[in-house]
Amino acid sequence: MNRHPLRLPLFLTLLAGLLAPPHLVGAIVADRPESRPIAERSLQARDEDEEEEDENDEEDEEEGADEDEDDDDDVNGGSGGDDDDDDDDLDEACDEVDDDDDGQEDRFCADQAIVGLEPGASIANINDESDTETIATIDGRAIHLLDLRVARGQEEAKIAELERTDGVAWAELNFVESSPESRPSRFFPNTGSLAERSDTGVSYGLEQIGADRIACVDGRGVVVAVIDTGVDLNHPDLRSRLAPGWNAFTGRHGGANDAVVGSSAGHGTHVAGIVLQTAPRAKVLPIKALDGKGAGQAFVLARAIFYAIDKDVEVINLSLGAADNSVVVAESIDEAVEAQTVVVASAGNSGRAAPVEYPVVLAGVIGVTATDQRDRLPGFASTNGSVDLAAPGLRIASTFPVRSNLPSRHAIWSGTSMAAPWVAGTVALLLDKKPAMTLDQVTERLLATAEPLPTADTGGGRLDARAAVGCGKRGRR
Numbered sequence: 001m002n003r004h005p006l007r008l009p010l011f012l013t014l015l016a017g018l019l020a021p022p023h024l025v026g027a028i029v030a031d032r033p034e035s036r037p038i039a040e041r042s043l044q045a046r047d048e049d050e051e052e053e054d055e056n057d058e059e060d061e062e063e064g065a066d067e068d069e070d071d072d073d074d075v076n077g078g079s080g081g082d083d084d085d086d087d088d089d090l091d092e093a094c095d096e097v098d099d100d101d102d103g104q105e106d107r108f109c110a111d112q113a114i115v116g117l118e119p120g121a122s123i124a125n126i127n128d129e130s131d132t133e134t135i136a137t138i139d140g141r142a143i144h145l146l147d148l149r150v151a152r153g154q155e156e157a158k159i160a161e162l163e164r165t166d167g168v169a170w171a172e173l174n175f176v177e178s179s180p181e182s183r184p185s186r187f188f189p190n191t192g193s194l195a196e197r198s199d200t201g202v203s204y205g206l207e208q209i210g211a212d213r214i215a216c217v218d219g220r221g222v223v224v225a226v227i228d229t230g231v232d233l234n235h236p237d238l239r240s241r242l243a244p245g246w247n248a249f250t251g252r253h254g255g256a257n258d259a260v261v262g263s264s265a266g267h268g269t270h271v272a273g274i275v276l277q278t279a280p281r282a283k284v285l286p287i288k289a290l291d292g293k294g295a296g297q298a299f300v301l302a303r304a305i306f307y308a309i310d311k312d313v314e315v316i317n318l319s320l321g322a323a324d325n326s327v328v329v330a331e332s333i334d335e336a337v338e339a340q341t342v343v344v345a346s347a348g349n350s351g352r353a354a355p356v357e358y359p360v361v362l363a364g365v366i367g368v369t370a371t372d373q374r375d376r377l378p379g380f381a382s383t384n385g386s387v388d389l390a391a392p393g394l395r396i397a398s399t400f401p402v403r404s405n406l407p408s409r410h411a412i413w414s415g416t417s418m419a420a421p422w423v424a425g426t427v428a429l430l431l432d433k434k435p436a437m438t439l440d441q442v443t444e445r446l447l448a449t450a451e452p453l454p455t456a457d458t459g460g461g462r463l464d465a466r467a468a469v470g471c472g473k474r475g476r477r
Contacts, residue, residue, distance in 0.1 A: 219425065305333065
C-alpha cells in the first residue's frame with residue numbers, strides 16, 4: 001500500500017489504461033451464463049503462435065502511434081449504450097484552457113474553482129463576498145464547484161483571493177486532461193486497427209492469476225464500483241450483474257439499464273468485464289466520471305468517489321490517472337480509506353521512466369501495473385514507486401459494447417487499466433470469504449501471496465488470486 005505524501009493541487013484526470021482502439025473480437029461468446037462461477041468456466045484455447053505474436057505486439061506498443069480521430073469515432077461510436085455526452089452538464093460547462101499554450105498537462109476549466117469550506121461556513125455568504133456562483137455541490141460535503149465570474153487568465157488570482165476568504169479551507173482550479181503525447185491516454189495500436197477474431201471473451205489472465213481454479217467463493221454480496229466512462233448496461237454478460245448506476249457529471253441516478261450511465265467509449269465496459277471474470281457473482285456499480293473520450297475533471301472524479309463511499313461499496317476500481325495531485329481527489333481517497341473501502345488504481349501507461357501518477361500513489365491505494373503472459377513488464381507499464389502489485393494487462397479479452405460496423409460484444413485491449421480490475425475482483429473474492437477483513441489485512445494478504453517476479457518495480461509481484469483466497473476447486477469456505 002502506498003504512503004506517498006500529498007502534493008500540490010494540480011489534477012488532470014484521464015484514462016490510465018487506454019492504449020489503443022481495442023482489437024474487437026469477431027465472434028460473440030454464446031453459452032456463457034452470466035451467473036456461472038469461475039470454477040465452472042473453461043478458458044478456451046488460444047492460438048498456438050500467440051506468445052510469438054505478443055513479442056511483436058510489445059515492440060509495436062513501445063513504438064507508439066496515434067490513431068486518426070475519425071477512426072476513433074468509428075470504433076468508439078455506435079450502439080451498445082448511449083454515452084449521453086449531450087446530457088453531461090459539467091462536461092459541457094467546462095471550457096478548457098491551456099494557460100501557457102504548450103499543450104502540456106495544465107489545462108483547466110475556464111472560470112471555475114473547487115472550494116472546500118471550514119466547518120459552519122456558508123457558501124452563500126462566500127459567493128456574496130467573492131462575487132462567485134455555485135455550479136455544483138458534492139452531496140453531504142462542504143465542497144463546491146464555483147463559477148469565478150472573471151475574465152480568462154484571471155482564474156489563479158481569483159483562487160488566491162478565495163483562499164484568503166473567511167470560511168474557505170482551500171481552493172483550487174478544476175483541472176482536466178486532453179491527452180498530450182506524454183500522457184497515458186495517448187493511443188497507440190498493438191497489431192493494427194483491424195478487427196481480430198477470437199472464440200472467447202474470457203482472458204488468459206483468469207488462468208494466469210489462478211482465479212479459474214477458485215471454487216469456494218465467487219464474490220457474491222460484494223459491490224465493486226467501477227468509476228470510468230460508464231458501462232454498456234444492456235451487455236448480455238453484464239446486465240444482470242450491475243447495480244443501479246450513476247452519472248457523476250449530471251448527478252443523475254438511473255436503473256441498471258439507464259443509458260445515462262452507458263458509455264460509447266467502451267473502456268468502462270471492458271474494465272467491468274474483467275472484474276466479473278474474476279468475481280462472477282459480485283455486483284458492479286457503474287459510475288460515469290469520464291466522458292466518451294476518456295477525459296474528466298477533478299471535481300467530477302471526487303464526486304464519483306464520494307458517491308461510491310455513500311453507497312457503502314466494498315471496492316472501488318480506478319483505471320485512470322493524472323500527473324499531479326488534487327486536494328479534492330485526495331480528500332475523497334482519504335475518506336474512502338477511513339471507511340475501509342479498498343481502492344485499486346492503475347499505475348499508468350507512460351513507461352518505467354515516467355513520473356508518478358495520481359491517485360495511485362496516495363496513501364491507502366493499491367497500485368497495479370501490467371504484465372504480459374510471460375510475467376514480463378510491457379514497455380508501456382508505469383512503475384516508479386507507485387506499484388504494490390502487477391497483474392495481466394497485455395492483450396486482455398473482455399466485454400465491449402457492440403458496434404454496428406464491428407458487431408462484437410468482446411474486445412482485446414491493453415493497458416494498466418486492464419490490470420487493476422483483476423485485483424479489484426480478487427478483493428471481492430477475499431471479502432466474500434472473510435467479510436470482516438480490514439483494508440490493511442486485504443492489502444497484506446495480496447502482497448504476501450503474490451507470485452515473485454524477477455522484473456524490478458512490480459511491488460510484491462504478480463497477483464495470485466488462488467493463493468490469496470486460499471482455496472482451490474476442492475477448497476471450502
